[in-house]
Amino acid sequence: MEKTNVAIVGLGTVGTGVAKLLLDHGDRTARHAGRTMWLKKAVVRDLEKARGRIDLPEDVLTDTLDDVIQDPDITVVAQLIGGLEPARTIMLRLLESGKDIVTANKALLAEHGPELFDAARRLGRSIAFEASVAGGIPIIANISQCLSANQLQSLEGILNGTSNFIVTQMDEKGSAYADVVRKAQELGYAEADPTMDVDGTDAAQKLAILAHLAFGATVDWHDIPKIGIDGLDPADLRYARQLGYRIKLLATADLAEDGLELSVAPTLLRIGTPLAEVRDAFNAIRVVGDAVGPVFYHGLGAGQMPTASAVVADLIDTAVGRTKLTFQTLEYFSSENPPRAKQRDTETLLGRYYLRLQVANHPGTLAAIASVLEKHAISIASVIQHESESPDREHDPVPLVIMTHEATEGSAYTATEEIEALKSVTGPVTRLRVKG
Amino acid sequence: MEKTNVAIVGLGTVGTGVAKLLLDHGDRTARHAGRTMWLKKAVVRDLEKARGRIDLPEDVLTDTLDDVIQDPDITVVAQLIGGLEPARTIMLRLLESGKDIVTANKALLAEHGPELFDAARRLGRSIAFEASVAGGIPIIANISQCLSANQLQSLEGILNGTSNFIVTQMDEKGSAYADVVRKAQELGYAEADPTMDVDGTDAAQKLAILAHLAFGATVDWHDIPKIGIDGLDPADLRYARQLGYRIKLLATADLAEDGLELSVAPTLLRIGTPLAEVRDAFNAIRVVGDAVGPVFYHGLGAGQMPTASAVVADLIDTAVGRTKLTFQTLEYFSSENPPRAKQRDTETLLGRYYLRLQVANHPGTLAAIASVLEKHAISIASVIQHESESPDREHDPVPLVIMTHEATEGSAYTATEEIEALKSVTGPVTRLRVKG
Numbered sequence: 001m002e003k004t005n006v007a008i009v010g011l012g013t014v015g016t017g018v019a020k021l022l023l024d025h026g027d028r029t030a031r032h033a034g035r036t037m038w039l040k041k042a043v044v045r046d047l048e049k050a051r052g053r054i055d056l057p058e059d060v061l062t063d064t065l066d067d068v069i070q071d072p073d074i075t076v077v078a079q080l081i082g083g084l085e086p087a088r089t090i091m092l093r094l095l096e097s098g099k100d101i102v103t104a105n106k107a108l109l110a111e112h113g114p115e116l117f118d119a120a121r122r123l124g125r126s127i128a129f130e131a132s133v134a135g136g137i138p139i140i141a142n143i144s145q146c147l148s149a150n151q152l153q154s155l156e157g158i159l160n161g162t163s164n165f166i167v168t169q170m171d172e173k174g175s176a177y178a179d180v181v182r183k184a185q186e187l188g189y190a191e192a193d194p195t196m197d198v199d200g201t202d203a204a205q206k207l208a209i210l211a212h213l214a215f216g217a218t219v220d221w222h223d224i225p226k227i228g229i230d231g232l233d234p235a236d237l238r239y240a241r242q243l244g245y246r247i248k249l250l251a252t253a254d255l256a257e258d259g260l261e262l263s264v265a266p267t268l269l270r271i272g273t274p275l276a277e278v279r280d281a282f283n284a285i286r287v288v289g290d291a292v293g294p295v296f297y298h299g300l301g302a303g304q305m306p307t308a309s310a311v312v313a314d315l316i317d318t319a320v321g322r323t324k325l326t327f328q329t330l331e332y333f334s335s336e337n338p339p340r341a342k343q344r345d346t347e348t349l350l351g352r353y354y355l356r357l358q359v360a361n362h363p364g365t366l367a368a369i370a371s372v373l374e375k376h377a378i379s380i381a382s383v384i385q386h387e388s389e390s391p392d393r394e395h396d397p398v399p400l401v402i403m404t405h406e407a408t409e410g411s412a413y414t415a416t417e418e419i420e421a422l423k424s425v426t427g428p429v430t431r432l433r434v435k436g
Numbered sequence: 437m438e439k440t441n442v443a444i445v446g447l448g449t450v451g452t453g454v455a456k457l458l459l460d461h462g463d464r465t466a467r468h469a470g471r472t473m474w475l476k477k478a479v480v481r482d483l484e485k486a487r488g489r490i491d492l493p494e495d496v497l498t499d500t501l502d503d504v505i506q507d508p509d510i511t512v513v514a515q516l517i518g519g520l521e522p523a524r525t526i527m528l529r530l531l532e533s534g535k536d537i538v539t540a541n542k543a544l545l546a547e548h549g550p551e552l553f554d555a556a557r558r559l560g561r562s563i564a565f566e567a568s569v570a571g572g573i574p575i576i577a578n579i580s581q582c583l584s585a586n587q588l589q590s591l592e593g594i595l596n597g598t599s600n601f602i603v604t605q606m607d608e609k610g611s612a613y614a615d616v617v618r619k620a621q622e623l624g625y626a627e628a629d630p631t632m633d634v635d636g637t638d639a640a641q642k643l644a645i646l647a648h649l650a651f652g653a654t655v656d657w658h659d660i661p662k663i664g665i666d667g668l669d670p671a672d673l674r675y676a677r678q679l680g681y682r683i684k685l686l687a688t689a690d691l692a693e694d695g696l697e698l699s700v701a702p703t704l705l706r707i708g709t710p711l712a713e714v715r716d717a718f719n720a721i722r723v724v725g726d727a728v729g730p731v732f733y734h735g736l737g738a739g740q741m742p743t744a745s746a747v748v749a750d751l752i753d754t755a756v757g758r759t760k761l762t763f764q765t766l767e768y769f770s771s772e773n774p775p776r777a778k779q780r781d782t783e784t785l786l787g788r789y790y791l792r793l794q795v796a797n798h799p800g801t802l803a804a805i806a807s808v809l810e811k812h813a814i815s816i817a818s819v820i821q822h823e824s825e826s827p828d829r830e831h832d833p834v835p836l837v838i839m840t841h842e843a844t845e846g847s848a849y850t851a852t853e854e855i856e857a858l859k860s861v862t863g864p865v866t867r868l869r870v871k872g
């Protein structure tokens with residue numbers, strides 16, 4: 001049987017999982033690849049560090065990248081170092097030495113995609129990156145190949161498992177944000193510094209990659225308006241539930257005539273709809289194509305083995321030769337291809353809104369707020385206002401929750417500002433998007 | 437730009453959809469294929485028949501298959517005639533004349549797969565068949581390629597949209613079976629003769645294909661135990677709901693140590709779980725892999741454009757060259773590959789059961805039934821028995837519903853027979869599987 005020599009660079013969580021699959025399940029990979037997938041080298045920084053429960057053959061582990069670069073027999077490399085540097089430089093050196101690359105590093109692709117993909121094309125190499133978005137859900141192959149007969153019209157996804165775990169626990173257990181973050185860290189769902197997960201950065205980077213594949217947009221992830229779950233108030237989860245909704249950190253890409261609407265934000269989703277019911281560390285994606293209609297995917301968005309599953313599928317595709325064909329045809333992130341969709345202005349975007357505010361408990365307050373909304377042609381769908389439970393109920397401010405019908409983002413923004421300026425409104429207004 | 441000449445044989449529902457996509461969206465297919473996908477011929481039986489709203493260029497429509505067979509410029513053919521003959525013979529002739537094939541015909545593959553695939557291999561050609569299972573859900577590519585790093589452990593699917601539509605309407609509207617079938621026919625969800633859909637044949641044929649791809653089993657679909665929805669009693673939908681379940685026509689493949697359990701049957705699924713919530717003509721599939729964990733897919737399982745979406749994606753994969761690589765590597769349905777999993781005996785299979793029976797309304801009845809179950813080590817999880825509403829409540833038989841804990845299929849079968857033989861039990865016992 002033919003043999004493809006593979007190397008892993010970076011033997012952390014994902015790298016160790018990939019090594020396990022290659023070492024323990026050679027029959028399986030051989031069957032799908034039509035050849036032996038042979039792990040020849042695994043490059044680490046520190047040879048002495050314990051690597052979980054894997055038992056690497058002695059000559060496989062090395063701390064010298066050149067053992068891979070200078071070995072012409074190694075043709076495919078899983079590059080599994082996180083962050084931008086030295087990952088970027090290592091990736092370029094591997095490409096230059098003639099290796100095809102598989103990676104899980106979305107931050108690197110979101111930041112340096114065009115440079116890396118252009119280099120791969122110039123050098124006749126390929127980069128596969130299924131594991132970079134939504135872990136075990138093969139969304140990249142599905143969008144790039146399986147749904148290729150469609151003009152996709154929208155994509156909505158829960159793309160960050162850490163955030164979804166936190167929101168689910170806050171919602172179901174009523175726990176406080178800080179407590180759940182600690183729990184997520186203990187369970188290994190959240191990193192020591194979870195900032196990039198909870199502030200929406202990770203989801204925006206993944207959305208930028210998907211928006212390119214699905215709509216041909218060339219988006220800098222920095223330009224995607226993003227709000228994380230780090231500021232989410234448990235009160236909003238409760239009110240949303242009373243209105244029949246759950247709040248999820250949703251990444252959306254919607255194609256309109258005048259461009260692509262992109263955003264990452266906590267969003268109210270109607271209870272019972274598939275995305276609203278995605279719990280804990282799961283990810284899910286709903287795409288709508290003009291021929292296929294809606295297709296919904298649900299699976300584990302991260303974790304050692306789900307992510308390794310995606311990396312190994314890419315290694316197999318690369319060894320078989322499918323990746324190269326796809327890579328040559330689709331010209332991902334080519335600096336020479338004009339983008340097919342531009343990011344649109346959000347001003348004129350239509351949406352429904354959830355507004356929560358603190359209001360003085362006296363007559364005329366609701367009327368004043370309603371008239372601001374009316375002025376901006378925003379009609380009210382539902383209202384929650386409970387009597388204050390405080391002894392001084394005449395004077396304490398009470399929470400007021402308003403759900404609107406469709407309005408433009410521009411008018412909702414201006415109306416919110418005007419409402420905040422009302423004398424009877426204390427403090428800032430919480431404004432969230434509502435979908436479905 | 438390079439050009440791939442394509443032909444369609446059979447211009448019915450699906451064929452017309454494929455023609456639409458090729459004719460109206462050449463830019464899209466060209467972008468994904470890296471070449472023009474040119475519809476050169478469409479073969480029909482009757483040139484005069486109206487073909488919906490498509491406008492075929494004059495020289496494309498023909499009633500002569502030889503216009504395709506003898507044209508060496510046509511390299512890829514979408515074979516979209518239903519049924520076994522002449523579809524089988526036409527497929528073999530097309531392969532022999534050097535064409536790569538794309539098809540949606542699951543009946544043909546389930547019946548003649550090995551013959552057709554061996555012929556394609558011998559002739560150096562390929563057969564792509566994404567559209568043959570679950571229409572718009574790209575389950576074949578997902579199992580064969582995207583999840584290739586996994587040993588799949590189970591697959592559960594709602595694979596027949598017609599049956600699911602009928603069951604959903606019966607459940608939600610309380611309609612009678614015959615009325616819903618008529619409605620499904622009016623809406624175009626059910627054929628004039630819906631037998632193959634409602635008796636489980638279609639789902640069993642699709643399951644046989646998926647079981648081969650997912651588990652390497654070579655199963656004759658005739659050997660898959662199947663029960664359709666044609667005998668489903670609305671009463672069971674109602675009782676299931678009272679117990680917190682919905683009934684769906686479920687196709688399952690479960691890998692155990694001693695083989696693969698395959699079945700198609702109306703099954704109770706817990707309300708709120710993803711498969712239980714699949715409504716109307718949608719399909720859904722849940723697979724569990726040892727690395728990736730559970731992955732869930734949901735989409736339109738049939739219909740003109742969802743199915744055409746799958747066919748055109750296959751045409752593109754074939755034109756790009758990916759199909760050939762996959763086809764050569766995986767050796768689908770090869771008569772030379774020993775099967776990797778055998779269908780297991782159902783006797784020792786563990787499952788939970790729902791039993792509905794008519795019992796005489798007098799003391800000791802429940803005790804007699806319970807003691808039969810106890811004898812076979814089957815414990816009862818819940819019981820529904822309401823008082824009879826008839827004036828002659830002492831003598832009229834009343835329905836009794838029992839949900840069991842786990843038991844082997846063998847003991848459940850024997851216990852059911854013994855219960856049916858009890859004097860206080862009138863008529864046959866309805867026995868359904870319970871999952872989740």
Ligand SMILES: NC(=O)c1ccc[n+]([C@@H]2O[C@H](COP(=O)([O-])OP(=O)(O)OC[C@H]3O[C@@H](n4cnc5c(N)ncnc54)[C@H](OP(=O)(O)O)[C@@H]3O)[C@@H](O)[C@H]2O)c1
Pocket residue numbers: 009010011012013014015043044045046049080081082083086104105106107131132135301302303304307
């Ligand atoms: N974990 C997940 O669930 C998941 C899911 C999807 C995508 N990803 C992505 O996959 C990538 C890897 O993630 P991870 O979770 O496996 O991270 P990790 O556990 O931190 O592992 C990274 C590994 O890279 C190694 N490394 C760093 N610099 C190196 C160098 N110069 N030479 C050799 N090795 C070097 C580290 O070595 P030391 O061990 O010596 O420190 C570490 O083992 C990241 O881009 C991440 O975003 C992860």
Ligand SMILES: NC(=O)c1ccc[n+]([C@@H]2O[C@H](COP(=O)([O-])OP(=O)(O)OC[C@H]3O[C@@H](n4cnc5c(N)ncnc54)[C@H](OP(=O)(O)O)[C@@H]3O)[C@@H](O)[C@H]2O)c1
Pocket residue numbers: 445446447448449450451479480481482485516517518519522540541542543567568571737738739740743
């Ligand atoms: N419809 C769906 O949603 C769906 C979904 C998944 C898979 N499929 C599968 O796709 C295949 C096609 O289904 P369909 O719904 O498109 O069926 P259909 O509407 O009945 O179309 C079949 C077509 O084949 C033509 N045909 C029959 N014999 C022929 C011959 N000897 N030469 C040329 N044309 C011939 C018929 O021609 P005339 O028009 O002249 O009678 C008809 O147009 C079937 O295998 C089906 O199981 C269908």
